[in-house]
Amino acid sequence: MGEAFPLASNKPVEVLEKVVIRFAGDSGDGMQLTGTQFSNESALAGNDIATLPDYPAEIRAPAGTLAGVSGFQLNFSSTSLLTPGERPDVLVVMNPAALKVNLPHLREGGTLIMDADAFTKGNLRKAGYAQHPSESGELDGYTVFDLAMTKMTARALADMDLPKKSVVRCKNFFALGLCSWMFSRPTEQTLAWIASKFAKSPQLVEANTRVFKAGWNYGETTDAFANCYTVEKAKIEPGLYSSITGNKALAWGLATGAAKAGRQLFLGSYPITPATEILQDLAAMKEFGVITVQAEDEIAGVGSALGASFAGAIGVTTSSGPGVALKAETIGLAVMVELPLVVVNVQRGGPSTGLPTKTEQADLLQALYGRNGESPVAIIAPRTPADCFDAAIEAVRVATKYMTPVILLSDGYLANGAQPWKLPKFSELPDIEAKPWKQQVAFQPYLRDEDTLARPWVSPGTPNLTHRVGGIEKDYNSGDISYDPLNHERMVHVRASKIEGISADFAPCEIEGLQSAEVLVVGWGSTYGAISEAVRALNSQGYSFAHVHPRWLNPLPRDLGEILRRFDKVIVPEMNMGQLVRVVRDQYLVDAIPLTKIQGQPFGVSELCDRLRGIVEENK
Amino acid sequence: MSIAASSALSRKDFVSDQDVRWCPGCGDYAILAQVQKVMAELGIARENAVFVSGIGCSSRFPYYMNTYGFHSIHGRAPALASGIKVARPELSVWIITGDGDALSIGGNHFVHILRRNLDVNILLFNNEIYGLTKGQYSPTSKRGHKTKTSPMGSLDSPFSPAALALGAGATFIARTVDVETQHLQSMLHRAAAHKGTSFVEILQNCVVFNDGAFADVSDRGTKAERQLLLEQGKPMLFGRDSEWGIRLRADATPEVVAVKDVKPSEIAVHDETNPFMAHLMSHMEGSQFPVPMGVLRAVEGEGYPVYEEGVHRQIHEARESKGPGDFDALYRSGDTWQVE
Ligand code: SF4
Numbered sequence: 012m013g014e015a016f017p018l019a020s021n022k023p024v025e026v027l028e029k030v031v032i033r034f035a036g037d038s039g040d041g042m043q044l045t046g047t048q049f050s051n052e053s054a055l056a057g058n059d060i061a062t063l064p065d066y067p068a069e070i071r072a073p074a075g076t077l078a079g080v081s082g083f084q085l086n087f088s089s090t091s092l093l094t095p096g097e098r099p100d101v102l103v104v105m106n107p108a109a110l111k112v113n114l115p116h117l118r119e120g121g122t123l124i125m126d127a128d129a130f131t132k133g134n135l136r137k138a139g140y141a142q143h144p145s146e147s148g149e150l151d152g153y154t155v156f157d158l159a160m161t162k163m164t165a166r167a168l169a170d171m172d173l174p175k176k177s178v179v180r181c182k183n184f185f186a187l188g189l190c191s192w193m194f195s196r197p198t199e200q201t202l203a204w205i206a207s208k209f210a211k212s213p214q215l216v217e218a219n220t221r222v223f224k225a226g227w228n229y230g231e232t233t234d235a236f237a238n239c240y241t242v243e244k245a246k247i248e249p250g251l252y253s254s255i256t257g258n259k260a261l262a263w264g265l266a267t268g269a270a271k272a273g274r275q276l277f278l279g280s281y282p283i284t285p286a287t288e289i290l291q292d293l294a295a296m297k298e299f300g301v302i303t304v305q306a307e308d309e310i311a312g313v314g315s316a317l318g319a320s321f322a323g324a325i326g327v328t329t330s331s332g333p334g335v336a337l338k339a340e341t342i343g344l345a346v347m348v349e350l351p352l353v354v355v356n357v358q359r360g361g362p363s364t365g366l367p368t369k370t371e372q373a374d375l376l377q378a379l380y381g382r383n384g385e386s387p388v389a390i391i392a393p394r395t396p397a398d399c400f401d402a403a404i405e406a407v408r409v410a411t412k413y414m415t416p417v418i419l420l421s422d423g424y425l426a427n428g429a430q431p432w433k434l435p436k437f438s439e440l441p442d443i444e445a446k447p448w449k450q451q452v453a454f455q456p457y458l459r460d461e462d463t464l465a466r467p468w469v470s471p472g473t474p475n476l477t478h479r480v481g482g483i484e485k486d487y488n489s490g491d492i493s494y495d496p497l498n499h500e501r502m503v504h505v506r507a508s509k510i511e512g513i514s515a516d517f518a519p520c521e522i523e524g525l526q527s528a529e530v531l532v533v534g535w536g537s538t539y540g541a542i543s544e545a546v547r548a549l550n551s552q553g554y555s556f557a558h559v560h561p562r563w564l565n566p567l568p569r570d571l572g573e574i575l576r577r578f579d580k581v582i583v584p585e586m587n588m589g590q591l592v593r594v595v596r597d598q599y600l601v602d603a604i605p606l607t608k609i610q611g612q613p614f615g616v617s618e619l620c621d622r623l624r625g626i627v628e629e630n631k
Numbered sequence: 632m633s634i635a636a637s638s639a640l641s642r643k644d645f646v647s648d649q650d651v652r653w654c655p656g657c658g659d660y661a662i663l664a665q666v667q668k669v670m671a672e673l674g675i676a677r678e679n680a681v682f683v684s685g686i687g688c689s690s691r692f693p694y695y696m697n698t699y700g701f702h703s704i705h706g707r708a709p710a711l712a713s714g715i716k717v718a719r720p721e722l723s724v725w726i727i728t729g730d731g732d733a734l735s736i737g738g739n740h741f742v743h744i745l746r747r748n749l750d751v752n753i754l755l756f757n758n759e760i761y762g763l764t765k766g767q768y769s770p771t772s773k774r775g776h777k778t779k780t781s782p783m784g785s786l787d788s789p790f791s792p793a794a795l796a797l798g799a800g801a802t803f804i805a806r807t808v809d810v811e812t813q814h815l816q817s818m819l820h821r822a823a824a825h826k827g828t829s830f831v832e833i834l835q836n837c838v839v840f841n842d843g844a845f846a847d848v849s850d851r852g853t854k855a856e857r858q859l860l861l862e863q864g865k866p867m868l869f870g871r872d873s874e875w876g877i878r879l880r881a882d883a884t885p886e887v888v889a890v891k892d893v894k895p896s897e898i899a900v901h902d903e904t905n906p907f908m909a910h911l912m913s914h915m916e917g918s919q920f921p922v923p924m925g926v927l928r929a930v931e932g933e934g935y936p937v938y939e940e941g942v943h944r945q946i947h948e949a950r951e952s953k954g955p956g957d958f959d960a961l962y963r964s965g966d967t968w969q970v971e
Contacts, residue, residue, distance in 0.1 A: 051966045200966065253965040267958055277718050279710075297949035299956030302717060302942055307743035311710040314703070314740070318683070318714025321701055322722070326714065344704050434967070437958035471699035471715070471722050474678045479647070479693050481702025482686075491649065492694065 016198060016224060020231055023238040024195060029088030030242055031096030032194075034186065035113045036105030037074050038067055038081045041183040046083025047429075048187060048204065052196035053087035054254050054431055057244030060087045061540065062254075062429040063095035063613070066368060075137040080112045087194075089243040093395070093540030095428060097615035101193075103186050105129055105160075107138035114149070122154045124189070126182065128161035156235060160185045160226075167225040168218050177215070181222040188226025195241040198227065248433060255432040257396035257425035258285070261329075261355060262292035264403025266299055269325040271404065272411055272443035277319035278303045279312040280329045284367040285423040286357035289329045309337035313354065317341055320350040321480070323470030325407055329355040332374045333364065335418075336381070342416050343382040346506065348480040349457070349466050351410035351417075351445075353403075354388075358422040360611045369611025370423035372536055373587035378418040379565055379594070385503045387510040389413065390565040392420040394539035397432035399425060402562070404440065411445040413513055414465040420564070422586075424537045424613045448476065456480060457490035464509035514566040520559050520574055524550055528557040530627055531578035533603065535564055535591050538584055538614055545619035556623065564591065567598065575601045582606050582626055584614060604630070640671040647697040653688060658809035658835035659756065663695055665812055666725075666754070669819040670698070673723075680723045683712040685732040688763050689756035689835070692727040706737025709744040709753070713938075716749050720939045723823070724751040730771040731761050734790050738770075742799035747938040748827045754819075755792055755830065756809075758837035759844045766840035778840075792832045793913035793927055797906075802827035802935045804909065804927040808834040810849045814860075814924065826931040848922050861912065861925035866898040869921045885911055887920065903929040 032049070036042045043064055050062050065082040072079035086096035098118040104110040106129040117123060130143060144150055145157065164182040184205075191198050202220060209215040230236050255263075269276035280290040280303070294303040302324070306312040309330055316326030328338060335356045345352040358374045360366025378390045389409050393402035399421055406417040446460060448467040456478040457466045469476045478490065486493035487501050524532075524546040534542040539560050546558045557578065561568050575581055575595065581603040583592035589605035596603050606622055608614055645667040653659045670680060680698035684690035686705035693700030699722075703711045708726045716724045726744075733741045733755050744751070760778065761767040768778040768785040771792065775784035796804050803825040807818040815833065822829035834845040847857045855871040867877035868890065876898040878888045885899065902908050909928035915921075950956075 054966070055968045057968070057970065204966075247970045249970050251963070251967055251969055253963065253967045255965065263958075263961060266956075266961075270958065275718060277714060279714060296956065296961075297946045298953040299958075299961075300946055300950075301956075302946070304713065304717060304942075306710065306713075307739055310707060311713070311740055311743065314707045314710025315714030315717070317703075318701070318711035318716075319718040320714075321699075321711070322681075322715040322718040324714075324718040340704050341707065348701075434959075434962040437962075471681045471719065472678055474676070477677050477697055477699050479696075479700035479702065481693070481700075482704055483702065 016202060020192060020195060020239050022231065022236070025238055025240050027240050027242050028090060029086065029092070030101065030194065030240070031084065031086045031099045032101040032103070032190065033082055033084040033099040033113060033116070034103045035080055035082040035109035036183070037108065038072060038079050039074060039180075040081070040105045041180065042081045042083050042105070045183045045187045046085055048201055049190055049196070050085045050087075050254060050429065051204075052191060052198070052201060053085065053194075053242070054252065055197050055200055056087075056195075056242070057247075058087040058089060058242050059092040059245040059247060060085060060254065060429075060431060061092050061095040062086070063424070064427045075106055075108055075134045077108050077112055077138060080109050082109070082113060087242055089245045091245060091247075093543050094613070094616055097617055101190075103190065105183070105186070107134045107140055107144070110144060111138045111140065117153065119152060120154070122156070123150065124156045124158065124186070126160035127157045128159050158229070158235070163225060163229065164222050167221045171214070171218060173214070173218060177218070181218050184219045184222040185226035185229075188223040189230050192227040192230035193236065193239050195239055247431070250433040252431045252433055254429045255397055255400070256288070256427055256429045257393070257399040257421055258288040258357070258427070259292055260397055260399035260432065261403050261419070261421060262289045262296075264400035265289075265327055265353065265407065266293065266296055266301055267400070267437065267440065268404040268407030268443060269301075270299065271440055272325060272407060272445060274445075275324040276301045276327065277316060277324040278327045278329065279306050279315035279319070280304075281306050281309045281312045281334060283309075283331045283334045285359055285426045286329045286331050286355065288426070289355065289357070309334040310341060313338040313341040313352070317345050317350060317352055320352055321348070321470065323468070325351060325353070325411070327353040327355065329357070331357050331359050331367075332361045332377065335374065335377065339382045342388065342418075343384065343386045344482045345416040346382070346386045346388060347482050349414045349506075350480075351414060351468070353406045353410050353417050353419060355419045355421065357426045358420060366611040368423065370537065370613060371586050371609065371611060372420070372422055372538070373590065373609070374420060375535070375564060375587070375590040376593070378420060385507065387507050388565065389415055389417040389510055389513055389563070390420060391417060391563050392536035393425060394536060394560060394562070396425050396428050396430040400432070404443075408443045409513055409516070411443055411468070412465065413463055413509055414468060415510060420536055422537050454478075455488065455490050457485060457487070459505070464505060464512055511566050514563070514569050517563060517568045519570050520561065520568050522557050522559050522574065524557040525555050526557060528555040529578065530556050530580045530582060530623070531575065532556055532558045532623065533575070533581060533583045533591065533595065534558070534560050534585070538586065541614040541616050541619050542584060544616040545623060548616065548620050549623060554624065554627070564594070567594075572599045575599050575603070580604065580627070580630060582623060584608075584619060586613065640674060642668045642671050644677060645670045645697050647695050649694045651695050652691065654839050656838040657688070658758070658837070659689060659692070661809045661812060662754070662756065662815065662833055662835065663692065665815045666819060667696070669816055669823070672820070673823055675723045679721065680725065681712075681715055682725045682727055683708045683715065684727040685737055686763070687729040687732045687761075688837070689727055689729040690732060706732055706735070707740060708732070709737065709740035712751055713744060713747070713749055716751050717939045717942055720750070720943060726751060726753045728753065728755050730755065730757045730759060730769045730792070734770040734792060734795065742795070745796055745799040745801040745828050745830065748800070748802055748935060749938045750826055750828070750940075752822045752829045753831065755832050756835040757792060757832050758835045758841055759789075760837050760841035762837045762840050791913055791916060796830045797909050797913050797928065801830050801928065802931055803829040803929050804913065805830070806832045806834070806922070806924050806927065808845060808849050808924065809836060818926070821926055821929070825929060827935055827937055857921050859915075859921035859923045861901045861923055861927065863901060863903050863926070866895065866900050868898065875921075885915060885920070903927070
């Protein structure tokens with residue numbers, strides 16, 4: 012690999028403010044890898060980035076079919092960014108099926124780069140094309156680069172004696188090299204990454220490096236491209252950054268939270284899309300003292316976590332909607348025995364198996380009400396992938412301080428989406444304190460702290476404080492079993508008051524947009540980026556919107572009611588049929604208007620702008 | 632760790648301040664008394680013992696033990712107990728369950744805890760009936776058993792708890808009966824001493840809804856003929872004067888023979904470590920055979936790893952090879968870039 016690479020381009024460079032690019036191909040074409048690596052290059056270039064992978068539900072859908080199309084979208088910008096963008100400016104497709112699925116998203120006049128060699132008769136037929144799309148006029152209006160990527164890949168490797176299959180599998184590096192050239196991305200890190208990723212096979216290191224360079228050189232030396240582009244550095248708060256997905260941020264946040272509480276993290280979990288990576292990441296953190304148990308089912312996952320909490324660990328379980336449904340009874344038990352427990356629900360499309368790899372926010376009411384009896388739990392929803400880190404720590408803090416289950420509602424969009432994350436310093440993160448039992452009065456297992464109403468967390472092994480907990484109602488004072496009617500009512504109220512009291516810890520709600528606006532947009536969770544960008548855009552067009560995005564959904568912030576009443580109209584966009592909007596209407600008697608989308612896809616910014624505008628016009 | 636010197640413990644130390652609420656005459660009383668006695672004999676400090684249960688009559692048990700206790704939800708005690716034991720291997724963990732709790736609603740957790748071989752003790756009170764809900768057939772009720780939900784007789788075939796446990800890879804399987812206090816005590820001692828999951832099936836009389844289900848095994852008049860008391864390395868003999876024995880036929884099936892008719896060497900000898908013997912014993916059912924009582928299987932050590940030890944060994948090994956976890960290094964482990 013001798014000489015320095017890259018050579019900076021000698022072609023004219025046009026500066027763009029931001030670019031949305033989507034890589035799409037067959038699941039076997041390595042599009043996730045290509046997209047991730049291109050994102051890393053863009054982050055290194057100093058851009059703000061946001062990414063969204065989009066992959067098929069079937070692990071091995073037949074090659075070349077629409078079901079097997081895997082995509083990865085990246086938004087990179089010289090201004091601050093909150094979403095992976097809507098319609099790509101650039102679409103790279105490795106086969107006809109990828110074109111068929113993604114062409115409708117490409118913005119008018121956008122750039123299309125395709126592997127001409129993959130558009131064989133067979134592949135066209137599998138994708139449902141009667142004729143080559145370039146002949147049907149479908150591609151008119153786009154800037155099309157129909158390149159023989161497979162052949163050029165083969166040519167670059169001609170003297171290497173690689174099996175044909177391996178040659179074809181290198182072609183994504185041609186696309187990566189070409190795009191790296193096209194957008195003036197730094198390439199040293201990619202070359203180093205190829206060398207380490209394929210370290211086991213020097214032949215593959217050589218092959219992928221060659222093909223990557225061939226792609227880069229193709230852009231630079233042929234006449235196909237008149238110029239290249241660049242996106243300049245974004246103004247970002249100084250610091251050391253890394254790109255992080257929501258699931259990874261959650262895993263690290265949970266481990267960090269437990270460490271800050273001075274307790275062992277115990278994760279009892281069962282693999283389920285799209286939450287599995289959290290279990291995998293934590294399983295690989297044994298040197299941190301993290302315990303992971305891959306349980307026999309969802310119920311055992313949460314059951315073992317609750318047992319571990321009783322034993323003094325931070326018990327956590329991670330899942331998605333169907334799994335959380337199975338855990339409901341044990342979460343109810345945790346409410347009753349008042350032990351810390353963090354339940355992570357990485358929401359996906361439902362009901363039932365629904366859309367396992369797609370995103371949705373339809374489990375809010377499940378989290379709030381999906382148990383028998385009066386069974387309140389705290390609910391927190393992170394708003395960005397990086398925020399999953401802070402939300403996880405916050406969940407651990409509240410669970411231990413208030414001796415309660417906390418449900419953390421992430422979703423598929425946050426889980427797989429990546430975002431730059433300013434690395435924290437572990438030592439600067441605040442400690443989490445569980446109040447120790449102070450022997451001033453006689454011990455009772457359900458004796459409550461006056462401020463928090465939390466009971467003491469006394470674990471087995473502690474002499475003289477042996478006690479029993481269980482799912483049967485207990486006496487307010489002694490904690491013994493009690494079937495007394497008034498005592499039960501008192502206990503129901505005190506459990507509810509304890510959860511209500513958590514809001515004492517919340518900072519006042521932050522209102523973005525115009526404080527004196529007529530319309531308030533209320534969102535939660537992963538819609539934060541799209542709503543923020545939409546409100547910003549609308550206000551710049553002369554509209555008047557404000558945006559509030561509560562992080563805790565139970566309890567809701569104390570100042571939310573007053574804020575809601577300050578605005579003429581309240582609109583609640585959600586990726587469900589309208590769940591927070593019901594809660595808002597119920598708790599505050601505010602005539603909030605739902606704005607829903609239930610397509611397994613996040614809101615797009617312009618889509619949201621149109622619909623917010625529409626509601627305002629309609630209700631004039 | 633204990634505040635009381637272990638020798639100073641007595642049964643009373645393990646009696647909690649709660650009123651025991653089983654029906655008068657219920658077999659559970661006898662079991663509770665023996666467990667309290669054995670805990671004292673074992674010298675386990677009260678604070679280091681945890682009793683975990685699910686739902687059912689037997690699952691009230693933890694309330695009556697002056698130890699730490701968790702009365703959980705139906706069928707889930709093994710899941711809760713797994714979390715406790717994995718998080719805190721030094722604790723003495725006892726799971727109290729019944730035939731419905733362990734084998735019906737909690738069947739999945741039951742087989743998986745045995746498969747993992749956590750070092751906990753499972754006491755299954757088998758009364759072949761649902762007692763708490765007032766008399767419906769259970770997964771161990773005999774076929775044809777008439778109950779409130781099977782007025783014309785149960786159509787279900789019963790589980791043999793021991794055979795199920797064996798199939799799940801249990802490393803310790805014992806069977807005893809509520810009224811045989813000495814035998815019950817010795818089984819509890821054996822269970823406590825075993826390294827790995829100890830499964831003890833205790834035949835327990837539900838006086839109200841299934842009285843006399845094990846009468847032939849427990850009654851003074853018949854028990855000698857109906858119990859086959861297994862002892863390691865001893866020939867399998869039973870009867871008032873040990874006049875009957877178990878012989879294995881050439882096709883490996885057992886038969887009852889009169890001792891006087893056969894050579895002593897023909898009588899089968901019990902071996903707790905022999906899986907084929909455990910298979911025979913756990914499947915020896917029906918009126919033509921006595922009920923095997925005692926330790927059907929006990930294996931430990933090499934080849935029978937204990938789950939939580941593996942969990943903590945891996946943590947130890949990871950720390951040895953990678954050093955203790957450094958969060959700042961973890962945060963930096965991806966591709967990073969500096970923004971000035
Ligand atoms: S119903 Fe049966 S098992 Fe339950 S307490 Fe009464 S006698 Fe015992």
